Amino acid sequence: MSNVSVVLPVYNCEKFLPHTIQSVLNQEYKNWELLIVNDASTDGSLAVAQEYAKQDSRIKIFDMPKNQGVAACRNFAVSQATGRYVAFIDSDDLWAKQKLSKQLLFMQQRGAALSHTAYAFMNEKGELMDKGRVDVDEKIDLERYLKTTQIGMSTVMIDRQQIKKIEFPADRRLCEDARLWVQYLRAGVPFYGQNDILMLYRVRNNQLSKNKARMAINTFVRYIHETGLAPHKRLECFGYYAYNGVKKRKHKSNLNTAEIYKEFNCNQK
Numbered sequence: 001m002s003n004v005s006v007v008l009p010v011y012n013c014e015k016f017l018p019h020t021i022q023s024v025l026n027q028e029y030k031n032w033e034l035l036i037v038n039d040a041s042t043d044g045s046l047a048v049a050q051e052y053a054k055q056d057s058r059i060k061i062f063d064m065p066k067n068q069g070v071a072a073c074r075n076f077a078v079s080q081a082t083g084r085y086v087a088f089i090d091s092d093d094l095w096a097k098q099k100l101s102k103q104l105l106f107m108q109q110r111g112a113a114l115s116h117t118a119y120a121f122m123n124e125k126g127e128l129m130d131k132g133r134v135d136v137d138e139k140i141d142l143e144r145y146l147k148t149t150q151i152g153m154s155t156v157m158i159d160r161q162q163i164k165k166i167e168f169p170a171d172r173r174l175c176e177d178a179r180l181w182v183q184y185l186r187a188g189v190p191f192y193g194q195n196d197i198l199m200l201y202r203v204r205n206n207q208l209s210k211n212k213a214r215m216a217i218n219t220f221v222r223y224i225h226e227t228g229l230a231p232h233k234r235l236e237c238f239g240y241y242a243y244n245g246v247k248k249r250k251h252k253s254n255l256n257t258a259e260i261y262k263e264f265n266c267n268q269k
């Protein structure tokens with residue numbers, strides 16, 4: 001039985017998928033399984049995943065009969081997971097080689113049920129961007145999360161001995177991951193943040209400004225209806241959210257580029 005189950009949903013990501021899978025294979029921590037769920041891709045994503053599965057028995061492939069959305073894929077993978085811990089990675093992001101080993105130790109030292117890490121940004125070519133990074137607090141509650149939205153999907157790890165139910169909203173609305181994190185935080189279960197850059201988020205050319213506007217509107221609606229905070233706190237949190245959304249992408253990252261490339265094997269594609 002694996003100690004960590006890595007959940008990787010895939011939809012039409014043939015171009016970036018090898019780089020992402022390789023970043024899991026490169027982990028210094030070896031006791032993991034990789035659950036790849038192909039969401040009825042129309043490109044060569046499934047074939048790419050199957051080639052890697054032939055080379056490593058820790059990789060398991062599931063092929064959805066029809067497109068169901070990323071949340072449904074994650075939920076299915078979790079239902080098949082054997083590990084005590086579940087970690088998530090999206091099909092175009094990268095992990096540092098020490099991501100699993102560092103995060104496991106971090107969680108075990110604190111008895112944490114939920115954790116996330118800091119991350120930085122890369123472009124479509126896998127090149128580190130000189131602007132943009134997300135630092136994280138050591139421990140956050142609901143209010144702090146709504147102000148910072150600092151939890152990156154591909155940085156999250158969950159201890160299933162403490163969190164019995166992991167189920168993303170499968171209604172195909174935006175922010176399905178954030179809506180699950182809010183459920184935990186609203187119930188009083190904190191996220192612990194490890195402020196090490198252990199993930200690179202890929203900024204793709206098709207991430208259009210209209211999608212950002214739609215996300216902002218969706219977030220505003222969620223905040224206004226958030227039952228866990230007083231009305232004036234909801235508006236305050238949205239103001240912070242808007243500010244931090246600009247800050248994390250515009251401020252200089254001040255990262256050691258050579259060290260990042262070494263830690264993430266960015267030249268391996």
